[in-house]
Amino acid sequence: MATVLEQFTAVQEKSLSVANALTSINTTAANKMFDLNVATAQEISSKVSEISSEASQVKDTDSLQSFQSKFAQPSYDNVVNYVKASFDIANSASTEVTKLMEEAFSDANEAVVASLDSAEKNGIPGSALAASSIKALMSFVNQAYDTASKSSKQAQEVVTSSVENVTKAAKKKK
Numbered sequence: 001m002a003t004v005l006e007q008f009t010a011v012q013e014k015s016l017s018v019a020n021a022l023t024s025i026n027t028t029a030a031n032k033m034f035d036l037n038v039a040t041a042q043e044i045s046s047k048v049s050e051i052s053s054e055a056s057q058v059k060d061t062d063s064l065q066s067f068q069s070k071f072a073q074p075s076y077d078n079v080v081n082y083v084k085a086s087f088d089i090a091n092s093a094s095t096e097v098t099k100l101m102e103e104a105f106s107d108a109n110e111a112v113v114a115s116l117d118s119a120e121k122n123g124i125p126g127s128a129l130a131a132s133s134i135k136a137l138m139s140f141v142n143q144a145y146d147t148a149s150k151s152s153k154q155a156q157e158v159v160t161s162s163v164e165n166v167t168k169a170a171k172k173k174k
Contacts (some may be wrong), residue, residue, distance in 0.1 A: 022097065029093035033169045036085050043078065047071075080170040087163050094156065102149065109142065151154065 051071055058064050116131040123131070 014104070014107060019101060021100050025093055025100070029089055032089045034087065036082070040078075040082055056058065076168070080167055083165060084167045090154070091160060098152070099104045105145065107137065112138065
């Protein structure tokens with residue numbers, strides 16, 4: 001049987017591992033967003049002079065319509081693509097964090113159940129009742145967590161589907 005110090009050390013190592021994984025996920029997502037923003041800024045800055053030059057040439061409604069058709073739709077498409085890319089980055093990070101947290105939650109539950117089992121076997125009289133009560137409470141909490149997790153995943157699927165539909169609709173408008 002592991003000593004309390006060994007158990008504590010194992011829990012701390014697992015917590016540190018989870019913290020490192022979360023840091024890695026967030027850093028990766030932040031780097032992707034930074035790269036997307038830099039690329040978008042470069043693209044915009046490269047088109048500013050062209051758009052400014054063309055805008056200064058607008059003198060009547062025909063030239064205005066030509067200007068709009070030349071720049072409005074591509075600008076709209078760029079915005080839609082930027083929003084979609086941003087959403088994809090956030091969605092990917094969210095999925096990774098959710099998976100990591102589910103694993104950590106499951107591991108924590110297993111550790112608590114193992115501790116409760118040990119307390120039942122080796123504890124003072126009456127500890128079995130307390131351990132059973134805690135296990136029943138944990139079962140209730142786990143069910144609530146599962147329900148919330150499933151609802152969250154369904155909401156995420158709805159949002160993902162909506163973003164994909166909006167993106168498809170925007171591209172069809174071309």
